[in-house]
Amino acid sequence: MTPEGWTEVDNALERTFEVENFVDALAFVNRVGELAESENHHPDIAIHYNRVTLRWWTHTAGGVTDRDRELAEKSGRL
Numbered sequence: 375m376t377p378e379g380w381t382e383v384d385n386a387l388e389r390t391f392e393v394e395n396f397v398d399a400l401a402f403v404n405r406v407g408e409l410a411e412s413e414n415h416h417p418d419i420a421i422h423y424n425r426v427t428l429r430w431w432t433h434t435a436g437g438v439t440d441r442d443r444e445l446a447e448k449s450g451r452l
Contacts, residue, residue: 377447386431387438387446392424399426405452415445 376382380389393399399421406428410416418429428449430442 375443377443377450379450380446382438383429385437386418386429387442388427388429389446389450390425390427393426394424396423399424402426402452406449409445409448409452413445415441417445417449
């Protein structure tokens, strides 16, 4: 099941978050980075001024796993 707010695109969970400005985008990315490091599982991240796009997937599985779904949900609450 795809977590709320996320879509599955090219075998990855993807979501774009919109924040107030670039500083807030960087702060959000840092929070995601802390989560990713603590879980030893890292998303692809793209920053476009006040928008941050996250993509969770597991390359060894060739797509989305339960762990990706769990971390997508956690990062959605940041």
